Amino acid sequence: METIEAGSSSGILWTFGAYMLAVFFLAWLSGRVGSKEGFVSEYFLGSRGFGVWALALTFAATSASGGTFMGFPALIYTHGWVLALWIAGYMTVPLVAMALFGKRLNQVARRANALTVPEVMRERFNNKGVGITGTVIIVVFLFAYLLAQFKAGSKILSTLLSDIEIFDVAVRWADVAFDGVPLLGSAEPDYALCLLFFGIAVVAYVSYGGFRAVVWTDVMQGIVMAGGVLLLLVLALYQVGGLKKATQALAEMTPPVPLTAVLELAESSDQLLEIPKGTWLGSVTDDGKKTVYRSKTTAVIEAGKKASAQIEMIRITTPGEIEKIPLPAIAGRVNVKEVKSTPYQSGAGEKGVYTRAPGPDFKSSMGFLAIGMTFSFFIFWPFAGVGQPSNMVRMMIFDKTKVLRRAMVSVAFYFGFIYVALIVIFVCARVLMPGMEIDPDRVMPEFSTFATATAGVPWLAGLVVAAPFAAVMSSVDSFLLVISSALVRDIYQRNINPQASDRTLQLLSWAVTGSIGILAVVASLNPPEYLQDLIVSASAGLGASFMIPMILALYWQRMTGAGAIAGMLGGAGMHILLYVIGYAIEGRFAVYPLLGVQPFFWDVIVASVLTVGVSLMTAPPERALVVKFFGKRGAK
Numbered sequence: 001m002e003t004i005e006a007g008s009s010s011g012i013l014w015t016f017g018a019y020m021l022a023v024f025f026l027a028w029l030s031g032r033v034g035s036k037e038g039f040v041s042e043y044f045l046g047s048r049g050f051g052v053w054a055l056a057l058t059f060a061a062t063s064a065s066g067g068t069f070m071g072f073p074a075l076i077y078t079h080g081w082v083l084a085l086w087i088a089g090y091m092t093v094p095l096v097a098m099a100l101f102g103k104r105l106n107q108v109a110r111r112a113n114a115l116t117v118p119e120v121m122r123e124r125f126n127n128k129g130v131g132i133t134g135t136v137i138i139v140v141f142l143f144a145y146l147l148a149q150f151k152a153g154s155k156i157l158s159t160l161l162s163d164i165e166i167f168d169v170a171v172r173w174a175d176v177a178f179d180g181v182p183l184l185g186s187a188e189p190d191y192a193l194c195l196l197f198f199g200i201a202v203v204a205y206v207s208y209g210g211f212r213a214v215v216w217t218d219v220m221q222g223i224v225m226a227g228g229v230l231l232l233l234v235l236a237l238y239q240v241g242g243l244k245k246a247t248q249a250l251a252e253m254t255p256p257v258p259l260t261a262v263l264e265l266a267e268s269s270d271q272l273l274e275i276p277k278g279t280w281l282g283s284v285t286d287d288g289k290k291t292v293y294r295s296k297t298t299a300v301i302e303a304g305k306k307a308s309a310q311i312e313m314i315r316i317t318t319p320g321e322i323e324k325i326p327l328p329a330i331a332g333r334v335n336v337k338e339v340k341s342t343p344y345q346s347g348a349g350e351k352g353v354y355t356r357a358p359g360p361d362f363k364s365s366m367g368f369l370a371i372g373m374t375f376s377f378f379i380f381w382p383f384a385g386v387g388q389p390s391n392m393v394r395m396m397i398f399d400k401t402k403v404l405r406r407a408m409v410s411v412a413f414y415f416g417f418i419y420v421a422l423i424v425i426f427v428c429a430r431v432l433m434p435g436m437e438i439d440p441d442r443v444m445p446e447f448s449t450f451a452t453a454t455a456g457v458p459w460l461a462g463l464v465v466a467a468p469f470a471a472v473m474s475s476v477d478s479f480l481l482v483i484s485s486a487l488v489r490d491i492y493q494r495n496i497n498p499q500a501s502d503r504t505l506q507l508l509s510w511a512v513t514g515s516i517g518i519l520a521v522v523a524s525l526n527p528p529e530y531l532q533d534l535i536v537s538a539s540a541g542l543g544a545s546f547m548i549p550m551i552l553a554l555y556w557q558r559m560t561g562a563g564a565i566a567g568m569l570g571g572a573g574m575h576i577l578l579y580v581i582g583y584a585i586e587g588r589f590a591v592y593p594l595l596g597v598q599p600f601f602w603d604v605i606v607a608s609v610l611t612v613g614v615s616l617m618t619a620p621p622e623r624a625l626v627v628k629f630f631g632k633r634g635a636k
Contacts, residue, residue: 015462016160016469020201022220023473059094059394060222060411060418068418069225069468070152071535073447074440076426079361079368080250080354084423086369089378091419093385094411100386102395102404104554108629109396116482117389117546118490120396124553126625127561128495130568134546135486137572138389141541142479143520148534149479150195150524152441153202153472157194159445160465187525195521202476203517221470225418228448228467231460233421235451236428243424249320249431251352255360256314256437259341263299263308263334275299275308278438281331292316292325293336296438310339314437317349321434354430363586376598384543384600387550390478444468484513533589537579544571544603548611556615557626563615571607575599 112123122131161167175189282292296312346367347353347360358367448464549567581592
């Protein structure tokens, strides 16, 4: 078989490998020095004894997920500067989430002796149904969130290892071994192989170390993320010649044209020819006109034949990009015959579209971010962040109010730096590294490798790539633990076997964490194209389900358990309904933007109306509950 070889280098594995060893060492150490309190309190909440930096960095690392370092850069690269408006509200998440009910939630959780978010709700209303409803919603939406993180982790690994010879051998073995296996056989072999490794690694250290391992590794991962982003920012700005030059170059760019094509050999060959995904192809006419394509999928031309089956490609349209893209030797042997092209619905052929709102968009004629959606996202991000159970759990682990105040300010500055830096980095990446529309979710690890190699320090790519990997791992471990705690603590221990021993709970926690990880791996084999689609959907679903019920549960003594159940189900139900409508209209995973605003608004309105309405229509809570959580004054 004839193949097209890529350069190989294993230097970056040393720094990345050191990072992975540090993660497992911290997980092992946390398991050794855990508190002497009962297993459940230690495993699911670390015995509530964390200080400022632990709280700040575990909050930041959990919130800055694969969406931050994989999905967000993909959107910046694809749509340009308009992403600054899209993400602006998210920078205020720590201020809103921590200030709104950080102190009060910690207080109520301690009075209830609660270790999980559903348990806080259950004890607040003395209502099993509230706890079970919250648990089911957490499992459903956080599982969707997990899929995005598992996809991101495997994409990072497959990019990092792509030039390593032993990995290439393993991928070829996996291609044969997975062929015909349900789900595995339909996924790209390198992606599937990395997905399996990532799943095993994360599940192993979370199962062993519990919440303390999650927090300790989050602290390290938060530092790694900041260091990786800073390094990549310096490299990107230096290589592009400054932000002004990057923006000027961006103003001349036009979106590529997605298309399907057939590859035809100029001369037939007696060998099978494999043309990998990401190969540049094209031609130069006698009068000097150059056409450049890049393959989105691998093409195979069988021995004795002259053409491949139809494959997905993009055609570059910006003259400056076309001129600087060198065509490989294989391009002279292969002609690209376009079968069907599908230009962007908004911004096709328009210069400057990457530097202004609403930004180019392949799917919508209104562009990526219309004015209504701009304001919607500015409100959506901070308040959806309030309703995330993984963030709420962080509000239950500190022991002093001053810890909360200092952590809140620290995370706000941390978020401001991370997100502004990422916007600048991937505006530069759009200029320096064309053609990543073939797989935009890989732009972060690809650009990390590109920038460090260009600077002559390829080994540093291991540190830079560790930043998005740290973000993914810090989110996955937190989500796995939240789901595990919801099932073990809120379903099994509180409703099935209240007298379960620590050993039973330990074994069950390990089994549940492992099972959820395995299911996430299987479900992640064929995820949506854009990782950020899942992130936004799951965030909105959780925020809509928990924000209003939790705020009112903490501050409104007249609220009832029935109102909490109605609010959670109403927010979740409205959210799912809008996605069902979106799928029915577009035939793909998409949400219906009713009246052109972020659907989270409608979710929250429904949740608010149902929470308040049902609470007022049902009997007031018992006086003893009001006294317990609001004091004697609240019971008057």
